[in-house]
Amino acid sequence: MELRHELARRFKEVILNGTFIANTNYRDQLEGLDWKTATKQFDNLNSIAILAQHIHYYIKGVKDAFREGTLTIRDKYSFDFPAIISSDEWEVFLTNFWKDAIEFAQMLEQMPKEKLQEIFIDEKYGTYLLNIESMIEHCYYHLGQIVLLKKYFVVNA
Template sequence: MKSTVEIANRFREVILNGTWIANTNFKDQLENLDWKIAVSPVQNLNTIAVLAQHIHYYINGINQVFKGGTLDIKDKFSFDFPSIHSQEQWNTFLTQFWNDAEEFASLVQQMPVEKLDEGFVEVQYGTYKRNIEAMIEHSYYHLGQIVLIKKQLNNLT
């Protein structure tokens, strides 16, 4: 199996369907979550909804680059999202999240292996491979936060 397929599958594991590393994934944690829980604050932590939107923000931004576009995402905007006020809005967001995550994985999978070692937009950002791996690691980091916040919220009810 070529390395782009392997790395694409690693990305799918954290977002869409895996249980090997964390025994869960974003889809498992969020798919049937009531929107009121997703937007519930716990102390001064980010909400589950904001953390999911944060990861989606980066997926979208990197997808744009993968498709030949510019890198327009900025860290300073990566937590700025409109509030979610209904289950319909939450479900719409989740559908977009899953679709964009699958697009990310498909774009990685279709990438020529040599592309992994090429520079990603600017030298300071490293290679494509480094950015894809960072997206996977970043996603696991916030997945862990989501799991802990859900446990905190369950203890409050």
Template sequence: MKKTIELANRFREIIINGTWIANTNYKDQLENLDWKIAVSKIDSLNTIAIIAQHVHYFVNGIKNVFDGGNLEIRDKYSFDFPEIKSKSEWKSFLTKFWEDAENLAKCIEQLPDEKLNQGFVDVKYGTYKRNIDGLIEHSYYHLGQIVLIKKIIFARQ
């Protein structure tokens, strides 16, 4: 199997459909989550919605590079999102998150294996492989936060 297909499948696993590493994924945790819970503030923690939007921000930013665009994402803006104020806004965001994640997975699959060790936009950002692996690892980190925040919210109800 091509290395890029393996990476694409690992990415899908964390966002859309896997259970191998964390026994869950973003879609499993968020798809049927009431929007009011997603935007519930617990002490100084980010909300589930903000964390999900943060991960989506990086998915979109990396996909933009695969589409031939510039690397426009910046850490300092990665938590700045308009507040989700309704069920329809939450559902709309989730639909976009799943679509964008699948589109990025397809881009990763189509990448020639030789490109994995080439510079991602600029040498200072590392290689394509490092960025894809970083996105996967970063997504697992935040998935853990979502799971814990949900447990806190449900324990307080």
């Protein structure tokens, strides 16, 4: 299997449909989760909704950078989102999250294999490959936080 297809498979594994690494994925954790639980605070930790929005922010931002050749997202804004205050807003967010994740995976599958070794936007960011692998690892990091928060809220419901 070509590396670009393997990267797309690994990305889809953590976001959309896999269970090999973490025995779960974002879709499994977030689909059917009510917006009140998703936005519930525990101490001073980020809510499930904020963590999911944070990951979506990077997926959409890097996807747009792949398409446009400029990186407009900034780390300092990666946790700044308007509050989700209804079930409809939560569902709209999830729809956009899945759509952007699917498009990101498709872009990986279609990316010329030579592109993986090219510099991503600016030399300080490293290669496309480094950024894609970092995206996947970043997703798993926050998926673990979401799983723990969700378990805590279910046990203490």
